[in-house]
Amino acid sequence: xxxxxxxxxxxxxxxxxxxxxxxxxxxxxxxxxxxxxxxxxxxxxxxxxxxxxxxxxxxxxxxxxxxxxxxxxxxxxxxxxxxxxxxxxxxxxxxxxxxxxxxxxxxxxxxxxxxxxxxxxxxxxxxxxxxxxxxxxxxxxxxxxxxxxxxxxxxxxxxxxxxxxxxxxxxxxxxxxxxxxxxxxxxxxxxxxxxxxxxxxxxxxxxxxxxxxxxxxxxxxxxxxxxxxxxxxxxxxxxxxxxxxxxxxxxxxxxxxxxxxxxxxxxxxxxxxxxxxxxxxxxxxxxxxxxxxxxxxxxxxxxxxxxxxxxxxxxxxxxxxxxxxxxxxxxxxxxxxxxxx
Ligand code: IPE
Ligand code: IPE
Ligand code: MG
Ligand code: MG
Numbered sequence: 223x224x225x226x227x228x229x230x231x232x233x234x235x236x237x238x239x240x241x242x243x244x245x246x247x248x249x250x251x252x253x254x255x256x257x258x259x260x261x262x263x264x265x266x267x268x269x270x271x272x273x274x275x276x277x278x279x280x281x282x283x284x285x286x287x288x289x290x291x292x293x294x295x296x297x298x299x300x301x302x303x304x305x306x307x308x309x310x311x312x313x314x315x316x317x318x319x320x321x322x323x324x325x326x327x328x329x330x331x332x333x334x335x336x337x338x339x340x341x342x343x344x345x346x347x348x349x350x351x352x353x354x355x356x357x358x359x360x361x362x363x364x365x366x367x368x369x370x371x372x373x374x375x376x377x378x379x380x381x382x383x384x385x386x387x388x389x390x391x392x393x394x395x396x397x398x399x400x401x402x403x404x405x406x407x408x409x410x411x412x413x414x415x416x417x418x419x420x421x422x423x424x425x426x427x428x429x430x431x432x433x434x435x436x437x438x439x440x441x442x443x444x445x446x447x448x449x450x451x452x453x454x455x456x457x458x459x460x461x462x463x464x465x466x467x468x469x470x471x472x473x474x475x476x477x478x479x480x481x482x483x484x485x486x487x488x489x490x491x492x493x494x495x496x497x498x499x500x501x502x503x504x505x506x507x508x509x510x511x512x513x514x515x516x517x518x519x520x521x522x523x524x525x526x527x528x529x530x531x532x533x534x535x536x537x538x539x540x541x542x543x544x545x546x547x548x549x550x551x552x553x554x555x556x557x558x559x560x561x562x563x
Contacts, residue, residue, distance in 0.1 A: 223460070223562045228550040229280050232293070232300070236279045237272055239301040243352045254341040255348075258312055258329050273324050274311075275563075278303040278412060281441075281554070282420035285434045288547035291424015298355035299369060299419040305349035306377055306412060310384070312342035317388055318471055325462035349373065361423060369419055376415035383407020390474040394482065394494050401479045402443065409449075410442030429541075436537035437551065444530035445558050450475035451523050452562065454514065460563040469507050472497055476526065477519035478510075484517045524559075531559045 240259065244252055256262045260273025279300035286296040314320075315328040316335050322328060330338035353373055356366050386404035390396050417438035421431040452461050453468040454477055468475045474482075485493055493513050496506045514520065534555050538548065 223557075223560070225275060226550070226553050226557050228284060228554060229275060229277075232280055232283045233272070233276060235294070235297060236276055236283075236300050236304065239297040239352070239355075240304060243301055243305070243348055243355075251337075251341055251344055254329055254333055254337065255308075255345050257332070258308060258341070258345075260324065260326075264327070264332050274308070276304060277445075277558075278307050278416040281413065281438060281551075282416040284547050284550050284554070285417040285420030285438075286424040287420075288434065288543040288551060289421050289425035289427065289430055290544050291420070293420075295356075295359040295361065296420050296423040298353055298359065299423060300416075301355075302349045302353035302373055303412060303416040303419065305345055305352055306373065306380070309342045309345040309349065310380055310408075310412070312338055312345065314384065316342075317384065318467065318473075320464055320467055322464050323462065346377070349377075356423070365422060369422060372415055372418055372422070376411045379407045379411035380409075381407075383409065383411065387473070391472045393474070394497055396474040396479055397483060398479055401474060401476060404474075405443055405446040406439070409446040410439045413442030413445065414439035430543075433537050433541045437534045437555075440530050440534035440537060441555055441558065444527045444534065444555075447476045447523055447527045447530065448559055448561060450477060451520060451527070454511070455520055456562060462563065466507050469510050470502050472502065476523045477514050480519050480522055481514055481517050484519075485513070489513060489516070527559045531555050 241261075244255065253262060253266045256266070257264055258273065260269060260271060262268055282300040282303055283293040283296055286293045311323060312329050315323055316330045316338055320328055321331040328338075329341055333341070350370065350373070353369055354366070356369060357363070361369075383404050383406065386400070387408055390400070390404065414435045415438070418431055418435040421434040425431065450468065453463070453475060454466070456463075456465065458465045469478070481493060482490070493510065496502060496509055499506060502510070535552060538551065543551075
């Protein structure tokens with residue numbers, strides 16, 4: 223599935239900004255980051271292209287343009303949110319015990335967990351340093367301070383969400399509201415932050431900044447539920463992530479939470495006994511898939527994705543935004559609910 227043109231438009235500028243943040247950092251520690259970002263292979267040899275979709279940086283720059291700001295000035299914020307996102311992925315792959323991301327071995331599976339924790343933590347620090355480059359773009363000290371606080375608070379929300387995600391692994395009493403609290407932290411907070419920072423840099427209008435944050439937050443909820451669908455029914459060739467690992471890890475992803483809620487009697491006992499077994503093997507995974515199919519979990523989950531997309535679109539509906547950027551934001555929202563990778 224081809225990415226909308228907005229992704230391509232900013233890619234090289236964001237890439238340049240990220241490379242400037244990492245420039246002259248010599249320790250092999252930074253080569254692990256360059257590897258994760260898709261710039262080099264495990265031996266440090268340059269690779270063409272780059273790693274992820276760069277969704278959060280794209281949203282940040284689009285928000286800046288949407289409020290009639292100069293997107294170039296928001297590049298430090300775009301780089302910062304992309305680094306926070308990538309820090310969270312390096313740690314997430316350790317936490318989830320996943321060996322593959324973006325079609326490549328994860329950092330920990332090459333360098334081991336201790337070094338991967340270290341590289342991820344350092345990347346989080348680099349995100350703050352990246353944001354401090356706002357000063358060079360003529361952004362006031364007051365706005366810089368506010369931007370740092372927004373980034374830190376959102377990062378804490380992400381980590382709180384990861385706390386819940388991990389703690390839910392050993393629980394079977396998770397309901398939809400618990401699930402929503404978890405993804406509001408682990409995914410939606412940084413998405414909201416990305417738009418909030420872009421808007422903050424481009425305008426002083428608080429209601430527009432708030433509205434764009436709300437767009438990002440709701441889009442983040444839609445995005446994560448879609449991610450949960452792809453984690454179970456996606457095509458591994460497209461997602462670049464291992465299939466079925468959410469079930470094996472007993473993750474309370476949306477389709478599972480829905481099934482736990484909908485099931486009654488014997489079938490519920492089947493599902494919970496699989497989740498209580500010591501290891502969920504291939505047969506267990508297939509049995510879970512069958513139960514999910516029986517309750518129509520995929521269809522219901524996709525409905526929720528579309529509901530949050532519409533909620534996101536509703537938050538910007540009444541805002542006075544630049545027409546081209548508004549179209550891009552709306553196009554992106556529609557793309558994300560259909561995405562396969
Ligand atoms: C993956 O995010 C992690 C989630 C929040 C679901 P992305 O799908 O945006 O990751 P990349 O950067 O494009 O690989
Ligand atoms: C996404 O976590 C959120 C963060 C990494 C903070 P997941 O564990 O659900 O995402 P994937 O599927 O590994 O990308
Ligand atoms: Mg994961
Ligand atoms: Mg995870």
